[in-house]
Amino acid sequence: xxxxxxxxxxxxxxxxxxxxxxxxxxxxxxxxxxxxxxxxxxxxxxxxxxxxxxxxxxxxxxxxxxxxxxxxxxxxxxxxxxxxxxxxxxxxxxxxxxxxxxxxxxxxxxxxxxxxxxxxxxxxxxxxxxxxxxxxxxxxxxxxxxxxxxxxxxxxxxxxxxxxxxxxxxxxxxxxxxxxxxxxxxxxxxxxxxxxxxxxxxxxxxxxxxxxxxxxxxxxxxxxxxxxxxxxxxxxxxxxxxxxxxxxxxxxxxxxxxxxxxxxxxxxxxxxxxxxxxxxxxxxxxxxxxxxxxxxxxxxxxxxxxxxxxxxxxxxxxxxxxxxxx
Amino acid sequence: xxxxxxxxxxxxxxxxxxxxxxxxxxxxxxxxxxxxxxxxxxxxxxxxxxxxxxxxxxxxxxxxxxxxxxxxxxxxxxxxxxxxxxxxxxxxxxxxxxxxxxxxxxxxxxxxxxxxxxxxxxxxxxxxxxxxxxxxxxxxxxxxxxxxxxxxxxxxxxxxxxxxxxxxxxxxxxxxxxxxxxxxxxxxxxxxxxxxxxxxxxxxxxxxxxxxxxxxxxxxxxxxxxxxxxxxxxxxxxxxxxxxxxxxxxxxxxxxxxxxxxxxxxxxxxxxxxxxxxxxxxxxxxxxxxxxxxxxxxxxxxxxxxxxxxxxxxxxxxxxxxxxxxxxxxxxxxxxxxxxxxxxxxxxxxxxxxxxxxxxxxxxxxxxxxxxxxxx
Numbered sequence: 001x002x003x004x005x006x007x008x009x010x011x012x013x014x015x016x017x018x019x020x021x022x023x024x025x026x027x028x029x030x031x032x033x034x035x036x037x038x039x040x041x042x043x044x045x046x047x048x049x050x051x052x053x054x055x056x057x058x059x060x061x062x063x064x065x066x067x068x069x070x071x072x073x074x075x076x077x078x079x080x081x082x083x084x085x086x087x088x089x090x091x092x093x094x095x096x097x098x099x100x101x102x103x104x105x106x107x108x109x110x111x112x113x114x115x116x117x118x119x120x121x122x123x124x125x126x127x128x129x130x131x132x133x134x135x136x137x138x139x140x141x142x143x144x145x146x147x148x149x150x151x152x153x154x155x156x157x158x159x160x161x162x163x164x165x166x167x168x169x170x171x172x173x174x175x176x177x178x179x180x181x182x183x184x185x186x187x188x189x190x191x192x193x194x195x196x197x198x199x200x201x202x203x204x205x206x207x208x209x210x211x212x213x214x215x216x217x218x219x220x221x222x223x224x225x226x227x228x229x230x231x232x233x234x235x236x237x238x239x240x241x242x243x244x245x246x247x248x249x250x251x252x253x254x255x256x257x258x259x260x261x262x263x264x265x266x267x268x269x270x271x272x273x274x275x276x277x278x279x280x281x282x283x284x285x286x287x288x289x290x291x292x293x294x295x296x297x298x299x300x301x302x303x304x305x306x307x308x309x310x311x312x313x314x315x316x317x318x319x320x321x322x323x324x325x326x
Numbered sequence: 327x328x329x330x331x332x333x334x335x336x337x338x339x340x341x342x343x344x345x346x347x348x349x350x351x352x353x354x355x356x357x358x359x360x361x362x363x364x365x366x367x368x369x370x371x372x373x374x375x376x377x378x379x380x381x382x383x384x385x386x387x388x389x390x391x392x393x394x395x396x397x398x399x400x401x402x403x404x405x406x407x408x409x410x411x412x413x414x415x416x417x418x419x420x421x422x423x424x425x426x427x428x429x430x431x432x433x434x435x436x437x438x439x440x441x442x443x444x445x446x447x448x449x450x451x452x453x454x455x456x457x458x459x460x461x462x463x464x465x466x467x468x469x470x471x472x473x474x475x476x477x478x479x480x481x482x483x484x485x486x487x488x489x490x491x492x493x494x495x496x497x498x499x500x501x502x503x504x505x506x507x508x509x510x511x512x513x514x515x516x517x518x519x520x521x522x523x524x525x526x527x528x529x530x531x532x533x534x535x536x537x538x539x540x541x542x543x544x545x546x547x548x549x550x551x552x553x554x555x556x557x558x559x560x561x562x563x564x565x566x567x568x569x570x571x572x573x574x575x576x577x578x579x580x581x582x583x584x585x586x587x588x589x590x591x592x593x594x595x596x597x598x599x600x601x602x603x604x605x606x607x608x609x610x611x612x613x614x615x616x617x618x619x620x621x622x623x624x625x626x627x628x629x630x631x632x633x634x635x636x637x638x639x640x641x642x643x644x645x646x647x648x649x650x651x652x653x654x655x656x657x658x659x660x661x662x663x664x665x666x667x668x669x670x671x672x673x674x675x676x677x678x679x680x681x682x683x684x685x686x687x688x689x690x691x692x693x694x695x696x697x698x699x700x701x702x
Contacts (some may be wrong), residue, residue, distance in 0.1 A: 058520075059516045061517070105673050109672065109673035110453075
């Protein structure tokens with residue numbers, strides 16, 4: 001077993017490097033991903049080692065990055081696009097949702113779109129406007145796209161490689177507050193399925209469900225709850241489209257209670273979708289309604305207010321208490 | 327710079343006289359090299375595609391199609407540029423390039439199938455019979471980025487700029503004066519120029535974006551836009567098939583030889599409606615339409631061929647072929663049946679997807695539940 005303890009940014013870097021080595025048709029493209037190594041240094045040294053035809057420092061144009069990636073995929077390449085920050089994905093939104101997502105369907109299967117779009121997303125870093133948002137629902141709502149988000153360095157290392165291997169377009173959401181904390185990466189393991197949710201902490205009273213950076217918050221909440229005598233199970237959704245409901249339903253059937261947490265606004269969000277499905281498929285197991293904890297239905301606030309906006313362990317525990325009160 | 331000061335490449339006058347403009351001089355050897363058969367073929371394609379276009383318009387009026395974007399008036403720009411492309415080139419049409427697609431081998435019924443609501447695609451661009459022609463897109467300008475990316479791929483793969491014009495690949499992307507206002511066209515030109523991609527940006531300025539005149543899209547001749555990106559650009563009389571052919575051939579060969587992207591503004595006119603959904607009489611005058619009718623690309627080419635002594639039988643044959651093609655298209659279009667419902671589910675993703683698979687299975691079960699019961 002080969003274990004390395006690295007931050008997620010390094011794990012992604014290693015995963016991208018492996019993908020570039022394994023398949024000469026893989027290329028990276030984005031703003032400042034060359035000599036600078038990306039604003040989060042996820043692509044550090046890759047330009048130096050693979051050259052400017054594998055690691056493209058593109059013009060500053062998000063629609064251009066995704067649109068030309070589509071043309072490159074038509075020419076047989078497997079582009080991995082970096083969108084610098086979550087709030088800047090919208091200039092590319094048309095190319096992603098109207099073109100990329102529908103291309104295979106419009107060609108009735110004659111064409112695949114093996115494109116990955118990496119987006120650093122979410123709060124907790126005190127950034128300015130457009131630099132911390134959670135746009136995942138827009139993409140998860142769009143047929144033809146796959147959407148995933150790792151929460152640990154190990155998942156980041158493996159999931160980026162699996163996303164690049166996928167013949168479908170994958171929106172790859174990187175929780176930017178998780179870029180720096182270190183975790184173990186098992187380089188000798190084999191990759192877990194890309195579209196699998198996973199129980200990351202066992203418990204018997206309440207199931208806590210979330211993705212990305214929120215998994216860390218859920219684990220914090222579970223640790224506090226344990227001290228108060230409540231046993232929480234935590235499920236990392238990992239794949240937001242398609243959602244793997246198996247582990248979520250198994251957990252809810254055993255605990256009878258569920259709290260979902262997300263950074264994104266709650267209205268029409270992933271939590272509502274998962275709650276509805278759990279209600280449809282595990283109704284008789286539920287001891288309480290599924291509760292949701294989320295960002296408010298406001299624009300992501302100025303950084304000094306993000307602590308108020310983002311669900312923290314206390315807000316999750318408040319929902320746990322409400323669930324247990326039924 | 328006003329439009330009258332912008333050099334225009336024209337070989338044939340509106341009455342069919344061979345009278346090259348000053349800007350056309352350098353292209354004349356390409357025209358001299360055309361055989362009588364090739365010249366007649368240009369004419370033949372323009373006439374046949376107009377008959378097909380008219381038939382499609384009629385089919386829409388009769389409820390057989392949901393929509394039809396007529397190409398009437400733009401045949402010369404399209405036929406000339408399509409014949410200028412070489413076999414190995416890849417073409418990215420917009421949604422009005424009926425002549426282009428037909429010349430590359432796409433069966434017109436495949437386009438009507440889109441407009442009838444049977445498919446969102448129509449043909450497989452990877453099937454050799456379709457001549458590397460990508461499918462239509464209805465979102466304006468999107469395809470210019472796909473063309474730029476495809477051209478970048480050609481550069482990375484060393485499939486261009488080797489010095490062999492018979493093998494070097496290039497890309498033609500079609501768009502219109504309305505699309506020229508879209509940001510994607512700007513970004514496509516930036517990317518193509520930055521990566522020296524062998525892309526010919528072929529703009530058909532047909533003067534109207536549905537009801538909005540070209541003057542609302544631009545204060546300068548659209549051909550001048552290319553200079554800002556470092557893209558050599560030429561303005562051509564889009565109703566002159568010889569000029570369209572020669573300039574396109576020269577520009578494409580420059581692009582494929584490592585010269586980077588090129589641009590053409592073909593000045594033409596949409597004689598019909600934008601689509602069968604609009605009514606041009608509400609936004610433009612008959613004087614304008616009549617003045618462009620005098621510059622009809624088909625009449626111009628016919629007069630030219632007659633002046634060269636083409637036999638009357640040539641024109642009779644073309645008329646017969648056009649009528650037959652239109653009739654054949656009608657018969658095959660009305661015979662098109664709705665696709666099976668599995669079409670909806672089978673190609674949303676390239677790889678299996680549990681949600682789609684579940685929904686497909688559910689629909690099968692639901693439909694089956696009516697067998698022997700409800701009359702379906």
